[in-house]
Amino acid sequence: MRVVVVPWRRLLPALVVGALALPVSPPAASAASSWVVDLSGVDRDDSDVVVERGTVRLAGHGRSDVGAPPQRRTGVLVLAPRRLATPVNRVAADLTGAVPPGAELAVDVRGRRRDGRWTEWVEARPGQPAALATPTTTVQARAVLSAAPGGAGPELRQLRLSGDTEPDAEAAPPEPEGDKPAAPASFRVYATREGLVGGKTANGHIIVDRDHFVALPSRRGLAPRDTGDYTVSACADNGRCEWAPVWDVGPWNTKDDHWNAEREMWQDLPRGLPQAQAAYEDGHNGGKDQFGRTVRNxxxxxxxxxxxxxxxxxxxxxxxxxxxxxxxxxxxxxxNGDDVITVHSKPQVTAETENGMATPRAQVPLECETTGEFADGTTKWFRVGQDRFVPRGRVDVTAEIPPC
Structure with missing residues (x-):
């Protein structure tokens, strides 16, 4: 990502003296496309940002990140997906804006996989394009703005994205071939209750009483508001599980994608071990999180x-x-729908078979389809895990699901 930043408080269009120009992204191995993102027509405040005359700023006082120090303001602007003529597996970002001391202006990029799902968000950094997990012809970007407590926020006035594909990636299949699905990552972690009813999550969702979503300590898996693009299932020792979307960032850290083999931060820790757990149990990083706070759980x-x-x-x-x-x-x-659905140990609608829930907009794995009791307009049910069934009528599908 190349950032051109004009001196703060002297935002004259023709003034370039004193501007900071970070290194340009390395030359593309196989240029695919380049485009300037249209910001002029965007006028919304759904993630604590406003767009005025083509300039993106934090809205008012913004929000305080769950995982960040109190009063630090953060806003996210999710841009429309872009369809490309040829596949790309990395995207560079060149932006023009203003970043005062203590503020941050970042661009994350993701790509749509062959199966219709999205790769994780990856930041496009100065001189380092965002490397996508698989070649794709559909990419999406988002701008992340943050400011220090009481400090001025950043401004984004122009964003150009360019995609290319490295030669080695062009010859590789976009996803593993074969009929057997690859199992998702799964780890044992310590869960805390978020609360904060009436507050706003990192993707702009207003938290309601007895809400259903999760927060993870990295924005790489943060789903856009009202989507389940990134969903987790959490299972307790009492035998109950729930599928819910990732709508917030935290706890403790904001760059700790501990579920990935190649972590954004804390690469010295093994996969699946949250940095907060390592700090609390073993004194990692002096017992502190990325912000220097003493980790207390x-x-x-x-x-x-x-x-x-x-x-x-x-x-x-x-x-x-x-x-x-x-x-x-x-x-x-x-x-689908507006209410959570009950998960059952059998395709039956009885209190005795209840063993969890699934949240609207959450993505649930579909292992197979079977016949059971009539529910939600059908006798068809999906198995979403071992001894876990949900009525087909409450799940939107785009592919044929094999029988159990």
């Missing part, structure tokens, strides 16, 4: 109140098994 995931109390029926913070659904392959369905 080993939390690697936050659960909204409804998921905590109703979905998993927890009464205190507890260790749970978390599966990061988007890291696997195979068919998935999207929970």
């Amino acid at each position: 080993p939390a690697g995931i936050d659960l909204a109140d409804g998921m905590f109390w109703d979905g998993l029926r927890l009464t205190a913070n507890e260790w749970v098994t978390v599966t990061y659904v988007w890291t696997g392959t195979g068919p998935v369905g999207t929970v």
Whole structure:
């Protein structure tokens, strides 16, 4: 990412003296396309940003990140997907804006996989294009703006994206071939209850009473508002599980994608071990998180109140098994409607078979289809895990699902 930053408080269009020009991205191995993102027509405040005359700024006082120090403001502007003529597997970002001391202006990019799901968000840094997990013809970007407590926020006035494909990636299949789906990453982590009813999550969702979503300590898996692009299942020792979307960032850290083999931060830690857990249990980083705060619990995931109390029926913070659904392959369905649905141990609508929940817009894995009791307009049910079934009528699907 190349950033051209004009001196703060002297934003004259013709003034370039004193501007900071960071290194340009390395030459493309196989140029595919380049385009300037249209910001002039965007006028919304859904993620604590405003766009005025083509300039993106933080809206008002913004929000305080769950994982960041108090009063630090953060805003996210999700841009429309872009369809490309040829596949790319990396995207560079050149932006023009103003970044005062203590502020940050970043661009994340993701690509649509062959199966219709998205890769994780990857930041396009100065001189380092965002490397996507698979070649793609559809990319999407988002701008992340943040400011120090009481400090001025950044401004984004122009954004140009360019995609290319490295020669080695062009010859490789975009995704593993074969009929057997790859299992998603799954780890045992400590869960805490988020609360914060009435507050706003990192993707702009207003938290309601007994809400259903999760927060993970990295924005790489942050789903856009009202989507389940990145969904986890959390299973408690009492046998209950819930599928819910990732709508917030935290706890403790904001760049700790501990579920990935190649982590954005804390590469010295093994996969699946949250940095907060390592700091709390073993004194990693002097017992502090990325912001220098003393870690007082080993939390690697936050659960909204409804998921905590109703979905998993927890009464205190507890260790749970978390599966990061988007890291696997195979068919998935999207929970429709406005209400959570009950998950059953059998394709039956009885209280005795209830063993969890699935949240609207969450993506659930579809292992197979079977016949059971009539529910939601059909006798068809999907198996979403071992001894886990949901009515077909509450799940939107785009592919044929094999019989159980």
